[in-house]
Amino acid sequence: MNLKILYICLFVSTVIQAQNHHYLNADTRLYNEANESEGFKGYFKVNARVEVLSAQTSEWSFVKADNDTKGYVQSKYLSDKPISSQNTVDDSDNPILNGDTYYGGHHLFVTVASLRARGKPSLSGEIRAILTMGEAVPVKYIPIEKEAWVNISNNRYIQRKYINERPDYDALALTYANIEKDNFDERLKIAERLVELAWNSGYAYLKSAYLVLLDVAKETNNTALITSTQMYLTLADGLEHPLPHESVTEFIENASFKIEGVKTNKQMIDINTVIDTYGQPLKIESISDECGVYYSSTFYYYKNMILAVNIEENLGEIVDVILDENSIFILNENSILDHTVTETEFLKLYSKYIITSIQNLHTYTILNAYGGYNINFKNGKIYSITVFNLC
Numbered sequence: 001m002n003l004k005i006l007y008i009c010l011f012v013s014t015v016i017q018a019q020n021h022h023y024l025n026a027d028t029r030l031y032n033e034a035n036e037s038e039g040f041k042g043y044f045k046v047n048a049r050v051e052v053l054s055a056q057t058s059e060w061s062f063v064k065a066d067n068d069t070k071g072y073v074q075s076k077y078l079s080d081k082p083i084s085s086q087n088t089v090d091d092s093d094n095p096i097l098n099g100d101t102y103y104g105g106h107h108l109f110v111t112v113a114s115l116r117a118r119g120k121p122s123l124s125g126e127i128r129a130i131l132t133m134g135e136a137v138p139v140k141y142i143p144i145e146k147e148a149w150v151n152i153s154n155n156r157y158i159q160r161k162y163i164n165e166r167p168d169y170d171a172l173a174l175t176y177a178n179i180e181k182d183n184f185d186e187r188l189k190i191a192e193r194l195v196e197l198a199w200n201s202g203y204a205y206l207k208s209a210y211l212v213l214l215d216v217a218k219e220t221n222n223t224a225l226i227t228s229t230q231m232y233l234t235l236a237d238g239l240e241h242p243l244p245h246e247s248v249t250e251f252i253e254n255a256s257f258k259i260e261g262v263k264t265n266k267q268m269i270d271i272n273t274v275i276d277t278y279g280q281p282l283k284i285e286s287i288s289d290e291c292g293v294y295y296s297s298t299f300y301y302y303k304n305m306i307l308a309v310n311i312e313e314n315l316g317e318i319v320d321v322i323l324d325e326n327s328i329f330i331l332n333e334n335s336i337l338d339h340t341v342t343e344t345e346f347l348k349l350y351s352k353y354i355i356t357s358i359q360n361l362h363t364y365t366i367l368n369a370y371g372g373y374n375i376n377f378k379n380g381k382i383y384s385i386t387v388f389n390l391c
Contacts, residue, residue: 022063022078024048027091030071030141034060041071041143043094045106047082048140065141066151067121096139097165102200103136108163110135113193117156121149128156132358133193134167134200169197169205176212184220191216199358206236231344238351248353249368252331257318257385259305259327267318267387268295271309274316278302291391293371294319322384329375329385331366337385343377 024047029040034057042065044050050063053070061075090098096106113133118125131137137152146161176190191213198209210233217225243251257264260277281300289297294308295317304324307316321327323339330336337346343362354364354375362377371389375382 020052022050022052022080023082024050024073024077025079025083026077026088027094028073028077029091030063030065030069030073032071034062034072041069041145042141042148043091043096043144044073044141045094045096045139046088050078052078067141067143067149067157069141069143069148095164096142102166103138105138106140107136108139108142109166110137110158110162111164111167112162113189113196115158115162117152117158118149119155119157121151121157125157128154131158132200133196135196136166136200137163139163167193167197169194169201172197173208173212184216188216188220196358203236203239207233207240210236231347234344234347235351235356238347238354239356241352242355243352245367248366251335251353252366252368252373254332255368255373256330257321257327258330259321261326263330264318269307269316269318271300271307271311271314271316274300274302274307281307293389293391318387320384320386323382329373337375337382339382341382343380343382346375346377346382 024044026046028044030042030044031040032038044065048066050065050073053062053064055061055075057075059075060072061078062070063073064070095108097103097108099105099107102109110131110133115131116127117129117131119128120126137158139150139152142150142163143160146159148160149157150160150163151157172190172194176187176194179186179190181187191209194205194209195213198205210229214226214229214233216222217229242248254266256266257269259269262269262273262277281302283301285299285301287294287297287299295315296308296310298309298311299319300307300309300316304322304327305318306320308319309316321329323329323337325339328336328338335349346364350364350366353366355367356364364375364377366373366375371387374386374388376384376386
């Protein structure tokens, strides 16, 4: 009986909390008091979600923003659901940006390198993500206090002082050029920011940014940094001069695997052969596949591979393969990847065929007409191939 009462209480609490959430139907501000003349704490963009703690008067409501800051908004700006109209009036002083080519919604940009996003608005919060210089982050409410915290979605928080308008690469490069030659720490810091900003600006600045970083690495005789930067220069050159999509598609049109001497028909393999070779799977799992991107919703898990299996047809589609001494990935008859291939060797040969991002370094994607392959590296060596189809 007590457990039943607890469930009822939790349900009622959830319903009440949902009822207390409202959306702002215009740009507005979070005020200190129920009076515009008493100053304000921050800016909301239209459709920002707030929790209404109490309605003080018909004109003002006491609310909590998504970073847990409490204050007052004018009640006329509260709606039960987001509005679809884009004909709202912007607050010209509101620093939050509207959608652009870098991000589709309301956002700002990270202005430092390797910024840690926390699980709560505190330096003691667990690290949920590492953000990069020039990365766009969603923002619906921003405080005016520089040390305050901003919720950038999914309960990830960063401090206000680290986000602003989009950084300018040329201005940052000029900052680097004006640093004293013997100030190696500052030169390294700005060089790293240049690299991250270049990644988040398309590929046009990437090679020049890595050349700056290479200079710092050589000046400090940082052997590891020299080696990795030289590798990324090879990558940058390929990303700046990619092959046409048609050439890439043709290159991997008949890509396949050879596992324990058994060659697949592209990504398809006979299940009886798999069981004869490996035995029964370690685990069988049914997954939700609303997009229908997999051959089957039944997955077989082996130590070195994952298959989407159709029992009736006795066929499995390769989903993931860990490359070891018994498996290879055949891009085409003249290009074969085995477990000995290093990341540097791979990039020298295939940097013009791939795409990647700073968020997915060491994973390189080769696209075909309907999806593609993620080629994953660990500790400088090829590790696995993941096959994916587009939804």
